[in-house]
Amino acid sequence: MQIIPNAEQFVEVIIYTFIAFVLMALALLLFFYFSRKKILKKELENKDMELQHQMELLEATLETQERERQRIARDLHDDISSKLNVISLNAHLLSSNDLPEKDFEEISSNIILVTKQVLENSRRIAHDLLPPILENFGLHAALEELCHANSSGELMKVSYINPREELAFGKIDSKNHLHIFRIVQELINNSIKHGKASLINIEVDTTESKCQIHYTDNGVGFDMKESKKKNGIGMKNIKSRAAFLRGKFEIKSILNQGVNAKLSF
Ligand SMILES: Nc1ncnc2c1ncn2[C@@H]1O[C@H](COP(=O)(O)OP(=O)(O)OP(=O)(O)O)[C@@H](O)[C@H]1O
Numbered sequence: 208m209q210i211i212p213n214a215e216q217f218v219e220v221i222i223y224t225f226i227a228f229v230l231m232a233l234a235l236l237l238f239f240y241f242s243r244k245k246i247l248k249k250e251l252e253n254k255d256m257e258l259q260h261q262m263e264l265l266e267a268t269l270e271t272q273e274r275e276r277q278r279i280a281r282d283l284h285d286d287i288s289s290k291l292n293v294i295s296l297n298a299h300l301l302s303s304n305d306l307p308e309k310d311f312e313e314i315s316s317n318i319i320l321v322t323k324q325v326l327e328n329s330r331r332i333a334h335d336l337l338p339p340i341l342e343n344f345g346l347h348a349a350l351e352e353l354c355h356a357n358s359s360g361e362l363m364k365v366s367y368i369n370p371r372e373e374l375a376f377g378k379i380d381s382k383n384h385l386h387i388f389r390i391v392q393e394l395i396n397n398s399i400k401h402g403k404a405s406l407i408n409i410e411v412d413t414t415e416s417k418c419q420i421h422y423t424d425n426g427v428g429f430d431m432k433e434s435k436k437k438n439g440i441g442m443k444n445i446k447s448r449a450a451f452l453r454g455k456f457e458i459k460s461i462l463n464q465g466v467n468a469k470l471s472f
Pocket residue numbers: 394397398399401402403424426427428429434437438439440441442443466
């Protein structure tokens with residue numbers, strides 16, 4: 208026998224179904240509302256972190272600029288101005304009429320000597336600001352010279368391998384060559400200063416679309432968490448230079464196992 212629901216039961220079913228749908232819709236709405244809120248919060252946190260990172264990089268850039276200015280001012284004061292004062296003083300002495308022959312010769316040779324030192328110092332200051340080899344012969348030659356200058360026999364070996372040099376640096380805007388040079392220079396400085404390394408390997412690995420510089424040293428390495436607490440700006444600078452290159456810089460180290468870094472751009 209077939210049971211036919213009466214009108215009341217039918218309405219009841221419809222009402223319950225409607226309520227169930229409304230509840231489900233409400234639950235879905237609440238779920239989407241809260242998960243959207245959570246996503247927005249996370250996005251905001253990420254943006255904050257990114258902003259903070261950029262601020263840190265900017266601070267490091269400004270601090271480096273300030274340090275460089277101080278260094279140049281010190282170099283100019285100690286190595287140029289003070290020596291020019293000596294030359295000026297000696298030149299005035301030379302102009303006195305009753306100067307004995309012996310003193311004249313001594314003062315003249317002093318002027319020649321100090322002038323030579325001033326010339327050497329100004330040349331060194333200019334070289335520090337912009338290595339001439341970089342401008343005249345390009346990044347590959349400048350890196351080769353940098354590695355050579357930091358090698359000293361068996362005590363310190365800096366090896367540099369770049370099998371596809373033309374492809375590696377040919378496509379990079381020459382304005383950016385100095386950034387790459389300074390990054391490698393800072394890595395070498397750190398390996399010598401902190402790592403007491405005796406062997407550094409730099410290898411440039413190039414494909415059509417990408418260039419990677421692999422850097423390793425055999426020094427004492429460092430604790431990655433501890434190094435963040437130190438207030439050196441070398442690493443921050445490397446990161447901001449890598450950002451200028453629209454590249455990526457990663458560094459890994461374990462105590463007593465040296466350093467392993469990679470710059471890709
Ligand atoms: N190759 C390395 N071997 C051992 N420790 C390293 C090496 N590179 C970096 N570190 C550690 O990381 C820290 C941060 O390096 P960073 O270059 O930022 O600062 P710094 O060299 O101390 O000072 P700055 O570069 O500003 O003169 C160093 O103090 C050092 O402890």
